[in-house]
Amino acid sequence: MRMAEEALAGFDPVEYINTPRWQESRMGLDRITQLMERLGNPQDSLRVVHVAGTNGKGSTCAYISSVLQAAGYRTGLFTSPYIIEFSDRIRIDGCNISPEALMRATLEVRAMAEAMSDHPTEFELMTAVAFVAFEQAECECAVIEVGLGGRLDSTNVLAHPEVCVLAPIALDHTHLLGDTVEAIAREKAGIIKPGATVVSACQAEGAKRVIEQAAAAFDAPVTWVNAAALSDSRLEELVQDGHAIPVRAFSYAGFPNLATRLLGSYQPQNAALAVEACLALRARGFNVSDEAICQGISSARWPGRFEIVAHEPTFIVDGGHNPQGARVLVESLKSVFPGRKVTFLVGVLADKDYSAMLRRVVPLGSAFVCIQPPNPRALPAHDLAQAIAGIAHEVPGCAGDVELHVADDIASGVACARDVAGASGLVCAFGSLYSIADIMGSLRKMQE
Secondary structure (H helix, E strand, O other): OHHHHHHHOOOOHHHHHOOHHHOOOOOOOHHHHHHHHHOOOHHHHOEEEEEEOOOOHHHHHHHHHHHHHHOOOOEEEEOOOOOOOHHHHEEEOOEEOOHHHHHHHHHHHHHHHOOOOOOOOHHHHHHHHHHHHHHHOOOOEEEEEOOOOOOOOHHHHOOOOOEEEEOOOOOOOHHHHOOOHHHHHHHHHHHOOOOOEEEEOOOOHHHHHHHHHHHHHOOOOEEEOOHHHEOOOEEEEEEEOOEEEEEEEEEEOOEEEEEEOOOOOOHHHHHHHHHHHHHHHHHOOOOOOHHHHHHHHHHOOOOOOOEEEEOOOEEEEOOOOOHHHHHHHHHHHHHHOOOOOEEEEEOOEOOOOHHHHHHHHHHHEEEEEEOOOOOOOEOOHHHHHHHHHHHHHHOOOOOOOOEEEEOOOHHHHHHHHHHHHOOOOEEEEEOOHHHHHHHHHHHHHHHO
């Protein structure tokens, strides 16, 4: 009855969670611990895979969730930030949370949060809503992506994860997490708990040592992705319902015929990490067959990661937003579109190492259309254009010969990039996850 009354009164769960005064980032576990205790610790009812890392953790979460669904488990998935719409962040069996379920969970969280003297932040509210929603939906397991770091991230309220997964660790958010890979690895490895199994991607030597030390402190076994067991991937076409669907085919360890629809050159590494996580779950009693692993990898979806979203011109959206992401983006473009020059639609956040990102991509670009992401930390488009111009004069082989455009908004940036590329050209949007929803929306309107 209360929920119906609140709905009639116009309660908006998204507006409540996104209230500006709660959007500050205050790391620490005191508020989320108190909030979850008031809610009865719903997270303790779930068997959880907890995933941290710098690059690839979202894709890895998508693979693991897809495998668990293929194995017949009712599965929750919590990721951030959202790509297309707010409800992307909380998924149950591959579907975005329904408005009704989001309303129910948010009302329950609000009742407890409003009684706290130190009000939870936006991300803490979102984390609590996810755990409540998964409990209400009777999820048997959940895949939880860390928001920032790990040790002090609100998702680290989890006391008993089944498997702790570490995706590749690199320099990012250095103002909060530290300015060395080792320091950042210590924050990421903070998700490791007693009794959990640890699974990690291949890491730089310093990060590897930190992970090994953190796991040893809890007597937690560590499984590493075996790079030598991962074959070179190849692009193939899968015919389904009369349509040819591009896939990236590869093999890993005892799985000779894996394929993913996520086309980035780095996706086999993410998939291999997910395979190891699922094998760790199997060892802990989960009924995850080889067939479920293959099916889950092939059916996984993850928007905005080297995703072909339109044609004439071919239009790719990629969420790469740090130097490592830019490096693998260039590798993917060269692999999938060899010899092609690219019109880049780019917007970045001012606190990112965007100079290093641009040095990676400038040699591949024939034109750049600069936009400003819808985020308070965004770098103005004019400043971005100046940075690109400067780098184009410095990078060998460019000689400053790069066409530059500055767009007033994202919609006009999308239109400009398409016009510059022409119907037979190639457009790649990258630089910030926060731009993707507006880019996709603009493309939809143009295709209507």
